[in-house]
Amino acid sequence: xxxxxKYIPIVVTILLFIVMxxxxxxxxxxxxxxxxxxxxxxxxxxxxxxAVGMSFVILSGGIDLSVGSVIALSTMVSAxxxxxxxxxxxxVIPLVLLMGAVxxxxxxxxxxxxxIQPFIVTLAGMFLARGLCYVISIDTITIxxxxxxxxxxxRIPLPGGSFLSISAVIAILVVAAAIFxxxxxxxxxxxxxxxxxxxxxxxxxxPVARTKVLVYTLSGLCSALAGVVFTFYMLSGYGLxxxxxxxxxxxxxxxxxxxxxxxxxxxxGTFFGVLIQGVIQTIISFEGTLSSWWTKxxxxxxxxxxxxxxxxxxxxxxxxxx
Amino acid sequence: MSVVMKxxxxxxxxxxxxxxxxxxxxxxxxxxxxxxxxHLYGSLIDILNFGAxxxxxAIGMTLVVATKGIDLSVGSIVAISGAIACLSISRGAxxxxxxxxxxSVLLAAGLSLMLGAWNGLLVSMAGIQPIIxxxxxxxxxxxxxxxxTGGQIITxxxxxxxxIGSGSLxxxxxxxxxxxxxxxxxxxxxxxxxxxxxxxxxxCNPAASKMSGIRAHxxxxxxxxxxxxxxxxxxxxxxxNVSSAxxxxxxxWYxxxxxxxxxxxxxxxxxxxxxxxxxxxxxxxxxxLTTTIYMIGVPPEITLVVKACVVLAVCLxxxxxxxxxxxxxxxxxxxxxxxxxxxxxx
Numbered sequence: 001x002x003x004x005x006k007y008i009p010i011v012v013t014i015l016l017f018i019v020m021x022x023x024x025x026x027x028x029x030x031x032x033x034x035x036x037x038x039x040x041x042x043x044x045x046x047x048x049x050x051a052v053g054m055s056f057v058i059l060s061g062g063i064d065l066s067v068g069s070v071i072a073l074s075t076m077v078s079a080x081x082x083x084x085x086x087x088x089x090x091x092v093i094p095l096v097l098l099m100g101a102v103x104x105x106x107x108x109x110x111x112x113x114x115x116i117q118p119f120i121v122t123l124a125g126m127f128l129a130r131g132l133c134y135v136i137s138i139d140t141i142t143i144x145x146x147x148x149x150x151x152x153x154x155r156i157p158l159p160g161g162s163f164l165s166i167s168a169v170i171a172i173l174v175v176a177a178a179i180f181x182x183x184x185x186x187x188x189x190x191x192x193x194x195x196x197x198x199x200x201x202x203x204x205x206x207p208v209a210r211t212k213v214l215v216y217t218l219s220g221l222c223s224a225l226a227g228v229v230f231t232f233y234m235l236s237g238y239g240l241x242x243x244x245x246x247x248x249x250x251x252x253x254x255x256x257x258x259x260x261x262x263x264x265x266x267x268x269g270t271f272f273g274v275l276i277q278g279v280i281q282t283i284i285s286f287e288g289t290l291s292s293w294w295t296k297x298x299x300x301x302x303x304x305x306x307x308x309x310x311x312x313x314x315x316x317x318x319x320x321x322x
Numbered sequence: 323m324s325v326v327m328k329x330x331x332x333x334x335x336x337x338x339x340x341x342x343x344x345x346x347x348x349x350x351x352x353x354x355x356x357x358x359x360x361h362l363y364g365s366l367i368d369i370l371n372f373g374a375x376x377x378x379x380a381i382g383m384t385l386v387v388a389t390k391g392i393d394l395s396v397g398s399i400v401a402i403s404g405a406i407a408c409l410s411i412s413r414g415a416x417x418x419x420x421x422x423x424x425x426s427v428l429l430a431a432g433l434s435l436m437l438g439a440w441n442g443l444l445v446s447m448a449g450i451q452p453i454i455x456x457x458x459x460x461x462x463x464x465x466x467x468x469x470x471t472g473g474q475i476i477t478x479x480x481x482x483x484x485x486i487g488s489g490s491l492x493x494x495x496x497x498x499x500x501x502x503x504x505x506x507x508x509x510x511x512x513x514x515x516x517x518x519x520x521x522x523x524x525x526c527n528p529a530a531s532k533m534s535g536i537r538a539h540x541x542x543x544x545x546x547x548x549x550x551x552x553x554x555x556x557x558x559x560x561x562x563n564v565s566s567a568x569x570x571x572x573x574x575w576y577x578x579x580x581x582x583x584x585x586x587x588x589x590x591x592x593x594x595x596x597x598x599x600x601x602x603x604x605x606x607x608x609x610x611l612t613t614t615i616y617m618i619g620v621p622p623e624i625t626l627v628v629k630a631c632v633v634l635a636v637c638l639x640x641x642x643x644x645x646x647x648x649x650x651x652x653x654x655x656x657x658x659x660x661x662x663x664x665x666x667x668x
Contacts, residue, residue, distance in 0.1 A: 063453070110634075110638075113643065114637075114638060114641040114643050114644045114647075115641060115642070115643045116637045116638070116641050117591060119392075119453065120581075120585070120591060120633065120637050121634070121637065123578060123581070123633060124630045124631075124633040124634040124637070125630070126578075126630075127578070127626045127627070127629050127630035127633060128626070128627060128630035128631070128634075130626050131624060131625070131626030131627030131628075131629070131630060132627060134621070134624070134626065135624060135627065138621070244464075247457065247460065247461050250457065251457075251461060254454070260451060260453075260454050261451070291468070291469075291473055293464070293465040293468035293469055293473065293569075294465065294469075295465070296461055296462055296464055296465030296468075297462045297465035297466060297469065299461055299462070300458050300459070300461040300462025300463075300465065301462065303457070303458050303461060303462075304458045307450055307454055307455075307458070308448065308450075311448060311449065311450060
């Protein structure tokens with residue numbers, strides 16, 4: 001049975017992940033274990049959550065550059081409220097999530113109602129959120145709240161002696177919810193339609209304005225949640241957390257096979273895009289002699305290959321149409 | 323008066339003037355320039371000197387934006403160029419030999435030219451969206467810069483190299499002359515030859531310009547090469563000013579500042595029209611803003627918040643929808659009687 005063309009990028013992504021993991025297993029002793037696999041999730045939980053939000057934005061044909069800054073702002077707000085003001089985490093965490101969502105909503109509204117490119121609006125959002133971090137404090141605020149340390153240290157045992165962190169479980173739940181939203185709800189279908197062609201979506205009578213604003217709200221919410229998870233991971237708030245993170249996120253989405261022009265792609269692809277980035281980092285740390293900046297170069301190369309692949313596939317589809 | 327107001331430089335110059343006046347009110351000796359050892363010193367000179375790399379990057383970015391593109395990799399190219407120049411000099415036997423400096427500078431310029439060409443090829447030949455095509459180099463470029471410097475800050479002791487970024491010629495910082503040279507070349511090429519028209523035409527509609535006989539691919543390629551070269555020279559200025567190369571932090575956020583300068587200067591991100599002088603003023607506004615923020619003792623952390631507000635304000639003003647919304651509000655305000663009537667009628 002010939003493979004449907006639209007599944008090629010995601011199949012390539014999954015195969016690439018399997019190949020990299022297998023190669024790592026053959027090359028390094030101790031690489032092939034369930035724990036190494038689980039650590040990919042544990043160490044990249046926040047990337048996974050952000051990338052899920054970003055997937056929706058990119059599927060709708062937009063882009064969100066503010067995610068890294070919103071994460072930093074979330075860590076900063078959490079840390080200052082919990083640590084310096086002594087607020088209970090049960091109040092702070094919903095507040096931070098609300099803040100992220102409102103931040104996204106405002107950006108989405110500006111993008112839609114004033115017809116400004118998403119790129120430039122979220123760029124301003126990125127500056128703003130990063131600046132607000134420094135307004136709160138320019139220093140690191142360490143968190144020693146019992147709830148946060150408990151969240152950071154709790155290990156959920158799995159069969160075979162491996163474990164997952166609470167953050168990783170949250171990330172998996174987010175991915176599951178996102179897959180459901182993208183493929184089985186009206187909102188998900190609207191997002192795909194919007195990414196395919198905004199004009200057509202409008203003519204079809206789809207709620208373009210609502211969908212577009214909601215997509216950025218969702219991305220803001222995901223970033224804030226990622227910020228909360230990042231706070232569990234780092235146990236501190238700092239204005240320089242997650243610098244350049246938006247690019248890692250976009251890279252994960254693109255490597256996952258989502259077309260940057262919108263309308264084509266899967267959340268599951270993003271999941272594997274994040275895992276591939278994780279595997280690269282793991283391989284580099286197992287290698288020991290390679291420096292961490294090789295990660296950036298390899299990710300850049302992968303990004304290049306996947307974009308070319310997308311380009312070839314989409315141009316073929318165009319010629320077929322003609 | 324309306325002719326003056328319609329001029330594309332009117333608003334940017336107003337903003338710059340207001341900023342400078344504000345500075346003058348705040349510190350009366352802001353405009354004073356002193357001569358010391360045959361060099362000019364003063365806040366205005368500092369703004370020009372520190373703003374030089376940004377102006378350079380923004381000039382290159384203007385042409386890219388004019389073709390409806392964007393170059394996110396300039397910050398990385400700044401870092402790579404500085405890194406390769408400093409590496410080459412630090413490897414030399416005599417750091418002050420003219421030949422070594424020249425080779426290093428040419429090496430850095432050549433490399434940034436190639437990086438620009440890489441971006442250009444991806445955009446024009448492979449037909450990848452500019453944001454994405456340059457994103458690749460932005461991600462990988464920092465890695466490459468760190469690879470070159472070995473993850474450390476390379477310091478050089480060459481006084482001849484330091485001259486590029488901090489020396490002075492005819493009492494003015496040398497970097498100003500570098501910027502002026504690049505600006506004049508760009509202005510001559512785009513305004514005295516048909517090249518500027520080609521760029522604008524490609525930015526409006528690449529397919530149409532191709533049909534009218536313009537080699538759109540070549541124009542796009544050339545624009546990215548020029549942008550890469552500008553970023554490379556900016557990298558040389560930056561690294562020679564501090565006599566060191568930092569692969570991690572050199573040129574960080576430069577792409578954003580450059581895009582901001584371009585947009586403030588009146589060039590629309592939709593392509594098809596560009597103002598090089600506007601960009602220079604835009605870059606000066608950003609540099610003055612930074613200086614002002616430092617001077618009045620606002621914590622430098624707030625710079626980012628101010629910049630965000632500026633970006634948003636400029637974009638909103640550029641947006642037709644926003645202007646229409648404001649205009650509608652104004653109109654309704656101008657005719658209170660009419661409002662009153664309609665209220666009574668209902």
